[in-house]
Structures are given as C-alpha cells and as structure tokens.
Amino acid sequence: MTDNSLGTPAQLRDVDYMPPVYKAIPLGVQHVLAMFVSNVTPAIIVAGAAGFGFGSNSPDFPNLIYMLQMSMFFAGVATLFQTITLGPIGARMPIVQGTSFAFIPIMIPLVAGKGVDAMAAVMGGILVGGLFHAALGPIIGRIRFALPPLVTGLVVTMIGLALVRVGVQYAAGGVPAMGTEAFGNLQSWSVAMVVIFVTLGLKFFTRGMMAISAVLLGLLAGYAVAFALGMVSFGNVGRAAVFALPNPLHFGLEFTAAAIIGFCAMAFVSAVETVGDVSGIAKGGAGREATDREISGATYADGLGTAVSGLFGALPNTSFSQNVGLIAMTGVMSRHVVTFGAVLLIVAGLFPKVGAIISTVPIEVLGGGVIVMFGMVVAAGISMLSDVHWNRRNMVIFAISLSLGLGLQLEPSALQHLPDTPRVLLTSGILPAAFIAIILNLILPQELAGEATEEVSGGMHGAGAGLDPADRKG
Known part of the structure; x- marks a missing residue:
C-alpha cells in the first residue's frame, strides 16, 4: 500500500x-x-x-x-x-x-x-x-x-526444473552426503520443512514487508531450529x-x-x-x-x-x-x-x-529456502506460458523442445561420445530447448495443416471426441 x-x-x-x-x-x-x-x-x-x-x-x-x-x-x-x-x-x-x-x-x-x-x-x-x-x-x-x-x-520453466534437484539434495543433507546413511535423515528434512512452512505461512497470512521477506524470515526460523539442534558452527567466522x-x-x-x-x-x-x-x-x-x-x-x-x-x-x-x-x-x-x-x-x-x-x-536450511525459490521459478515460467495460444503448432514446438532439453539434462551420459564443448552446452538442457523453440517458432507456419478447424482441447488432441455435444463440459 x-x-x-x-x-x-x-x-x-x-x-x-x-x-x-x-x-x-x-x-x-x-x-x-x-x-x-x-x-x-x-x-x-x-x-x-x-x-x-x-x-x-x-x-x-x-x-x-x-x-x-x-x-x-x-x-x-x-x-x-x-x-x-x-x-x-x-x-x-x-x-x-x-x-x-x-x-x-x-x-x-x-x-x-x-x-x-x-x-x-x-x-x-x-x-x-x-x-x-x-x-x-x-x-x-x-x-x-x-x-x-x-x-x-x-526457458524459465527449464531453469527452475534444472535447479529443483539441487534444492531437494540440500534439504536432504547436501550433495557431498549423497549415498551415506545420514543423507535424507529425519533431522535434515525436519529443519528444511520448518523453513518451507514458515515461508508459506508468512507469504499467505501476512501482508507488506513480512510477506515480501517470507523466504528470508523462513530461513531465519530454520536457522534458529538448526542452532538449537547443534547444527551451526561459527568456526569460519x-x-x-x-x-x-x-x-x-x-x-x-x-x-x-x-x-x-x-x-x-x-x-x-x-x-x-x-x-x-x-x-x-x-x-x-x-x-x-x-x-x-x-x-x-x-x-x-x-x-x-x-x-x-x-x-x-x-x-x-x-x-x-x-x-x-x-x-x-x-x-x-x-x-x-x-x-x-x-x-x-x-x-x-x-x-x-x-x-x-x-x-x-546449514545446507538443510538453505535447501528449504531454495525449494521454495526454485519452485517459484518454475511457477513463473508456467505463468508466462499461460499467455500462449495453445494450438497444435505451439504444442508441437513446446513438446519437442521440452522433451529434448529436459531429457538431455536428466541423462547427460547420452552425449558422452561428443567433444567436451558441445557436450557441456547440450547437457545444460536449457540451451538446446531454447534453440529448438526459437528455430521452430521462426520457421513453422502459424497454422499447421488442418489446424484452423481442429483446435486442441483440454491439452490433448481429440479429448472430447465421441461425446455427444450435450454431454460435454465446458
């Protein structure tokens, strides 16, 4: 206000x-x-x-x-x-x-x-x-x-999806702890969840600066709990x-x-x-x-x-x-x-x-915060996508770009035989997804064959096929 x-x-x-x-x-x-x-x-x-x-x-x-x-x-x-x-x-x-x-x-x-x-x-x-x-x-x-x-x-959605794994790893105890018995223990997740729930509570049940600083205040709450549990060390200070x-x-x-x-x-x-x-x-x-x-x-x-x-x-x-x-x-x-x-x-x-x-x-405290932050990045990308007219042309562009970009990100070994430079660029996932989307958006006609009379419904082509018009919800 x-x-x-x-x-x-x-x-x-x-x-x-x-x-x-x-x-x-x-x-x-x-x-x-x-x-x-x-x-x-x-x-x-x-x-x-x-x-x-x-x-x-x-x-x-x-x-x-x-x-x-x-x-x-x-x-x-x-x-x-x-x-x-x-x-x-x-x-x-x-x-x-x-x-x-x-x-x-x-x-x-x-x-x-x-x-x-x-x-x-x-x-x-x-x-x-x-x-x-x-x-x-x-x-x-x-x-x-x-x-x-x-x-x-x-692109924004892909950035968020690339980072959410980091948030979960941190909340479970940090990347170096992966594969150990301590990774994912109850204490780690409890501290991370304190951050998440305090952040959500402040974001939705307060106003003004309290709501805007919800992530910071959530981290402080998680930090206080971690300190009480003996998880904080001041040696580096x-x-x-x-x-x-x-x-x-x-x-x-x-x-x-x-x-x-x-x-x-x-x-x-x-x-x-x-x-x-x-x-x-x-x-x-x-x-x-x-x-x-x-x-x-x-x-x-x-x-x-x-x-x-x-x-x-x-x-x-x-x-x-x-x-x-x-x-x-x-x-x-x-x-x-x-x-x-x-x-x-x-x-x-x-x-x-x-x-x-x-x-x-502690890494677990940060994990709770970045789960929220990176989730918001994904949500921001989806919000931007809400402005798209989802006809078949745009769905094809999105589907191919997302599948290849996310797939290469999830399975980088699929490109293990490539030289270092293209392998690093392609396994980021974001660059191939963006490149494919840009090129396809520039070269594909605005209407695919038959698209003018056959729009996508409910995100799936032919979703309402076979239903009597009186039975369709809409």
Whole structure:
C-alpha cells in the first residue's frame, strides 16, 4: 500500500523525487531484504558444485566466502549503474540488480567436481557474455520478436526444473552426503520443512514487508531450529578477515568455447527478461510505458554489471523481478531509494565476516529456502506460458523442445561420445530447448495443416471426441 506521507502522488511517480532521508533509507533496506537470499544463493550453489561449498574443510573454502562477499558488492555496483547511470549506461530507474539464477545450469557443468581451478573458465564466459549482453542495448527492442512467451516461458520453466534437484539434495543433507546413511535423515528434512512452512505461512497470512521477506524470515526460523539442534558452527567466522577489497582477476580468466557460447546465449534471454522488468516498473510505479532510452540503458547496465563482476570473481547480474513487485506495492518510484539499498550492499560486501556468517547457515536450511525459490521459478515460467495460444503448432514446438532439453539434462551420459564443448552446452538442457523453440517458432507456419478447424482441447488432441455435444463440459 502506498504511504501518502512520503509525498504527493505526482512525486511518488517521479524517478528523480527524493523522499525524506529518514524514510528513504528504510525503503532501501526493504529492497535489500527482498532480494538478499536470492542474491547470495547462486554463489553457494556454484561453489558447492565445484567442490568448495558448504561444510568444506578444504583450503579452497575461503573462496566461497569471497564469492558471497562479491555477490553483495557487485549487486550494489550494478544497481548504481541503473539508478545513477553512466552516459548511456543505466535506465535511471529504481532497478535492483542481483546475481542471476538463469546462468546456474550453464555454470554447473563447467565446474562440476573440478574445484576452484574451473572458475577461471566461468569468469571468462561471464566477461564475454556480459559484453555481448551490453552490445544488445541498441537493438534489444527490435529482436524481442524471437523470444515470444512460448520461448521465454519454456526457458524459465527449464531453469527452475534444472535447479529443483539441487534444492531437494540440500534439504536432504547436501550433495557431498549423497549415498551415506545420514543423507535424507529425519533431522535434515525436519529443519528444511520448518523453513518451507514458515515461508508459506508468512507469504499467505501476512501482508507488506513480512510477506515480501517470507523466504528470508523462513530461513531465519530454520536457522534458529538448526542452532538449537547443534547444527551451526561459527568456526569460519573467526577466520574471516574484518575488511577486504575486491580482488581483480581473483580466479583468473580462461576463455573456452563452451563457456562463451553458453553465457552469450543466456545473456540474450536475460536481456529480454530485463526488458520485461523495466516495463513492469514503469507500468506499476509510474503508470506509463517504458521509453526506448530506459530499455536500452537498462540492457547496457545489465551487461556491463555482469562483465565487471566477472573481472573480480563474481557471478552474472540481472534485474530482480521481486523488487519490481515491491515498487508496485509501495508506490515509490524514486531511484534514490534504491540507491540507498545499493550502497548498503556495497558496504556489506566489503566485510568478509558478513559472508562468513552466511556460510554458517546449514545446507538443510538453505535447501528449504531454495525449494521454495526454485519452485517459484518454475511457477513463473508456467505463468508466462499461460499467455500462449495453445494450438497444435505451439504444442508441437513446446513438446519437442521440452522433451529434448529436459531429457538431455536428466541423462547427460547420452552425449558422452561428443567433444567436451558441445557436450557441456547440450547437457545444460536449457540451451538446446531454447534453440529448438526459437528455430521452430521462426520457421513453422502459424497454422499447421488442418489446424484452423481442429483446435486442441483440454491439452490433448481429440479429448472430447465421441461425446455427444450435450454431454460435454465446458
């Protein structure tokens, strides 16, 4: 609900309006709370896949703390690109940037079990993919035709489906524990379910900031239960430095075809998602359409923020949709409010002990949270697919793309005889599904033979065949 004490309705719709500082700062903190968990989770997942994640006693474990630190720092930097702008870079809008989930299925095959050394190829892909993303700025409005809801909904759904397995593994005790007697025990699942049920309760039975921060509060509840059960260790907090600056080329840079192609392909999808977020902010916060300058500026900032992140060992950035909803709820369109939140993220990123405290969260607690988050990604994709006209043509495109993409993701050994580069790209599942959907959508006629008089009913062709018209429900 809009707080009229913040200013007049006209002021609240103005991106350049500065609310009183004592009110602007709490609003900025709200934006940080709404995105905080989603922002740091990708670093935890990628580090865990590489082998230096939660519960690790290896000498590489400080790299997880560094990645958590950089997730906060460069989310703040990328957000400043959007709110303050730098020439054509930035939308000059209250756009909150954060670490993207979309690239995780591309990164996991690149680093799986390879340790910290594999991160150099990831950073090379992030740098090139970010520059490619920025280069889409002038043309993004003209190429959106290639990604209608059929394609974008499929891609977002595939991203969620690729990640839900990670959530279940974490909730059951973590990937390293798989195959052991402790994996999937009652204690692990009990802690994860506390997170899930508290999150659901807050999401549906509270309003305002309590509902928006439901995942964060659910994690805190699960953390309290885990602490009571003796599952929390603070050993890493004491070893973490008090203050540290970002380290250029922390993981080095390596340029591989698989990483570059994968990150550039996903950057294309991420750019279109950002256009949707910019349009949502303009519509929900100011009651108008986004301008071409805002759309291109946001795309520039998205790409540049990602490229700069890669130079310092951070993961790709993108606009955060949950903060779009927060702007619509508060009715405050001021970019300066989000700037306060960005500064808070940057400051937090300069203190490694913040990352070390995050690393004390037991994997089971995080598992409960990511089950909810990744399930919401799948739900968001299905929501996008609801805008599709489900005739036989679109069902064929969706069916083939989903079957091949999900199938290769579930059975990567089916491509074991391919060279490394195409194997990594294809077993992500997302890239082959997106490529097939885009190509088929562009080349197939809008109506297949006989389709004009024979529409799909109930999701199955011929579902009502043989029934008397009077007996059909509808």
